[in-house]
Amino acid sequence: MKILTELTNMCMIQDGxxxxxxxRLDPIWPGVTFPGGHVEPGESFADAVIREVYEETGLxxxxxxxxxxxxWLNADGSRTISFLYQTDRFTGEMKSSEEGEVFWAERDxxxxxxxxxxxxxxxxxxxxxxxxxxxxVQKDPAHIRPDWHYEDWTYRLK
Numbered sequence: 001m002k003i004l005t006e007l008t009n010m011c012m013i014q015d016g017x018x019x020x021x022x023x024r025l026d027p028i029w030p031g032v033t034f035p036g037g038h039v040e041p042g043e044s045f046a047d048a049v050i051r052e053v054y055e056e057t058g059l060x061x062x063x064x065x066x067x068x069x070x071x072w073l074n075a076d077g078s079r080t081i082s083f084l085y086q087t088d089r090f091t092g093e094m095k096s097s098e099e100g101e102v103f104w105a106e107r108d109x110x111x112x113x114x115x116x117x118x119x120x121x122x123x124x125x126x127x128x129x130x131x132x133x134x135x136x137v138q139k140d141p142a143h144i145r146p147d148w149h150y151e152d153w154t155y156r157l158k
Contacts, residue, residue, distance in 0.1 A: 053090075066083060
């Protein structure tokens with residue numbers, strides 16, 4: 001049996017106590033999150049996060065540091081793995097994209113915002129050096145719905 005894996009990324013760009021966030025317009029996963037996206041075939045993970053950040057924010061990042069992974073299994077048996085990066089190195093002029101408005105926010109104020117589902121636990125991977133993995137698991141694997149329902153899942157931080 002062949003298991004398909006979708007590779008994605010996300011980057012927390014820091015400027016002192018501020019972080020660059022994106023208010024996503026996607027109806028499937030709306031809310032405030034960090035920029036990122038899909039890894040294209042043949043693309044390195046670091047090159048993918050640099051490209052995605054540029055496409056979504058107008059900023060060119062450098063020295064992205066891998067700080068953890070986030071993963072889950074989909075109803076069709078495929079797996080999604082998201083590589084989580086941090087950097088404080090960037091150049092360029094910030095601009096929003098069709099993905100959503102980008103803006104600077106105080107890191108300590110993030111959880112008071114309308115964050116995308118799962119960002120609270122994802123943020124722990126970005127901020128706590130003792131955590132490197134966020135793994136979502138279904139509460140009842142025998143009852144798998146064909147589309148994502150957040151309430152059907154729980155998570156483990158490792």
